[in-house]
Each structure stands twice: as C-alpha cells, then as structure tokens.
Amino acid sequence: MNCKALPTLFLATLLAGGTNHAFAQKPEDTEQWKPVPKTVVTKSSGQAPADAIVLFDGDNLNQWLSVKDSTQPAQWTVNGDVFTVKKGTGNIRTKQAFGDYQLHLEFRIPKNITGKGQGRGNSGLFLASIGPGDDGYELQILDSYQNETYVNGQAGSIYKQTAPLANPTKAPGEWNLYDIAWKAPRFKADGSLETPAMVTVFLNGVLVQNHTILQGPTQYIGKASYRKAHGAAPIKLQDHGDPSEPISYRNIWIRPI
Template sequence: MFNYISMKQFLLLGVLCSVSIYTVSAQDKPKPQDTEFYTPVPPIVTPGNANAAPSDAIVLFDGKNLDQWVSVKDKSAAKWTVKDGMFTVDKSTGNIETKKSFNNYQLHIEWLIPSDINLEGQSRGNSGLFLASTGPGDDGYELQILDSYNNKTYTNGQAASIYKQTAPLVNANRKPGEWQTYDIIWTAPVFYSDGSLKSEAKVTVLFNGVLVQNNFILGGPTQYIGKPSYKKAHGATPIKLQSHGDKSVPISFKNIWIREL
C-alpha cells in the first residue's frame, strides 16, 4: 500500500530543500575574512630622517668617530680624518672596513666629491663601496663611487655601476660639491657545504632616490681584468670603503647606517 502526500506537503518539502541548499551554498561561498590574517604582527620601526637612522638600524658612522671601522691592512683602528660630522679618505692608511660582518642588509650611505675637482675619467674622485669584502685574493663586490657628472668613462665603471659588471640604469649624479646618496638592498651569495655556489649575490640600488640597479644578479666578486666568477665560498663579511691608489681627490662620507635583513 502506497502512502500519498498532499500537494501542500509536497510544496512545503520543496521549500525546505531549497532553503537547505541555499544555506549550504552561502556557507561555502568565499568571504573576505578567509584571506585575512592577524599574526605574526610586524615589529614597529620608527622611520629615520635626514639626521637620524631608523630605530632598528646599526649606526656605522654618527658624525663623531670611526669606532665601527678598522684598517683592512692590519685591523687596527681606522685612521681616516673625522671632521665636521663627516670623515674623509686618508690615502696613506689604505682601505677601511666595518668591524662587524653582515649577510643580507639594507644600507644607507652618503658621499661627497669636492667641488674643485679638475681631473677626468676614473681619476675624478674615485673610490668604491665593497658590499661584501671577501678578504685576500679578491676585494669583494664593488659598487663604484665616482664623479660621473659630465665625466665620460666606461659605463660599467661610472658611479652606481657594479664595477666591470653592469652600468647603472640611469645617471643620477648631482654636481661635485653636493652630497650623493646610495640606498642599497644586498642579498649575499649562498654556498653549499662543499663550497659550490647555491645562489648568486643580488643587489638593488637607489642613487639619490632614483632606481639604478634593479635586483641585479652578480657574476661574482669584482675583477679588474677578466670576467667575474665565484671562486671561493664565504659567509658573512665586512663592508669596505676604498682608498683608491691614484691622484683622485679624497672623498668624504657621512650618515652611514645598516639594517640586517
């Protein structure tokens, strides 16, 4: 014997099924909250300004002394001249480097070439910022410092070039006698335990606020002659400033700070 339901019951059952299906669909529909997260909470960093570094930065030069630097030659105290809130290359004492070693970082540094410079090409205020100073055998990875304001030279040797590897995207130099600024993001190379290369070094550089190196992949440490290559493994390294061995006018530096990444 069959049980029959009335038309009213049939319609009510249809409504209940529809409501159930709609409820399930509404629950399965993506919501804005599905892609929102609240942890981890980024730490608070107070931004810097023209006279102060960000609150989490290591100050490498505060305008007073070179306590954070040593001579590359013998690791004694750096002897470059400190005066009027800046320090100036002393060619008689050679290169200097940071006491502390670094891997990946954000670096800010300001440099000045005297306004009375009268030389040309690579002698026009030459120095170098070695983003990783790898010690005896090679100097490391050099970001060129040079007056390239109306000064013709090979393009991968002008200011903001990765020396002998790549030219800057644009020439953003100010005139001699005006302070120049580098803001750098450095990703150090990584090596396997057997010394072979796992990943190359990369660098992004803003020169006076203008992007001039955009995540450039380095072929190895700087080579004056020949192509660069990764010949030896290394870990964290100091950052070095070059005292160039020629007649170029000494360069001054100020307001140097670094944030480890």
C-alpha cells in the same frame, strides 16, 4: 538529473551571477594575522631608523678598522660630521660582518676635483669584503657628473659587471645618497654556489640597480665568477689613491634583514 548536465548547470549559474555555496569564501579566509611585523620608529628622511646600526654618526670611526692591519683603527680623517679618505692609509672596513642588509651611505666628491675618467673622484663601496685574494663585490663611487668613462665603471654601476639604469650623480661639492638592499650569495655544503648575490640600489632617489644578479666578486681584469664560498662579510670603503682631492662620507647606517 543527468549528472552530465551538472558542469553545464554550474557554468550557467556563474554566468548568471549566481552563488554556489560549495565554493563560497569569507573575507577573513585570506587575512593573515601572524607573524606581526616589528615596529620600527623612523626619523627624518635619510636619518637612521631606531633599529639601525649606526656605522658613522659624525663623531668617530670606532665601527671601522684598517684593512692593511685589522688590529688597528681606521686612519681616515674625521672633521665635524664628515670623514674623508686619507690617501696612502689604505682601505677601511667595518668591524662587524653582515649577511643580508639595508644600507644608507652619503658621499661627496670635492668641488675642486681634477682629472678625468676613472681618475676623477674614484673610490668604491664593497658590499661584502671577502678577502684575502678577493676584494669583494664593488658598487662604484666616482665623479660621474659630466665625466665620460666606461658605463659599467661609472657611479651606480656594479663595477665591471652591470651599468646603472640612469646617471643621477650630482655635481662635485654636493652630497650623493646611496640606499641599498643587499642579498648575500648562498653556498652549498660542498662550497658550490646555491644562489648568487643580488642588489637593488637607489642613487639620489633614482633606481640604478634593480634586483641585479652579481656574477661573482669584482674582477678588474677578466669576468667575475664565484671562486670560493663565504659567509657574512664586512663592508669596505676604498682608498683608491687618486692624485685628486679625496672623497668624503657621512651618515652611514645599516639594518640587517
């Protein structure tokens, strides 16, 4: 047979539905058996999975410290299954530092909230608190229910960077739920950025940040940028100091990934 005819013969065989045994595969050729994913026991919706670190279980703030003085415990008020910002005591942060993680957190704007714009139920969840000199990477907490403000400063925004894809914020007095997948930035040996931070956020079950790349730690004035290398970092909650009634939190857990 003329060897030049082989490609034509092969194509004709494929078009005819024939089988060329030299290229045949078995179903198991594309089956992956290892590594086996670990088993995680789950509970009711919103409750911590069995492998999660519970950061607040309703009893105390033992997992948190004062940012003003890291030798002191967090001074915010615990009442029942809820803890509330105690104005003037400053920000609080986790005792532990984290790299990549999955985080669940619930917050409530008080029903009798006053003020408007950024002065209405303002707090912040810092996904990595890298100070001093840099607060870290802020996911905004604010009353964004019928409250006009700049869109990259409303609830669900990466503050002063990326506006949320939607505004599913509930009315004051109702609980809002954040579910977050955080990928921390990586830095080279010389301190320069290798890969930026990335985050996916659901607010009340609605996707508001979709694999969003962060331009750097939060800046109130000016554009964000990566100014210094860092590793794992605590998570921080903000005492914004608003004159309106303070924000409450509950059911906070994290899964390092």
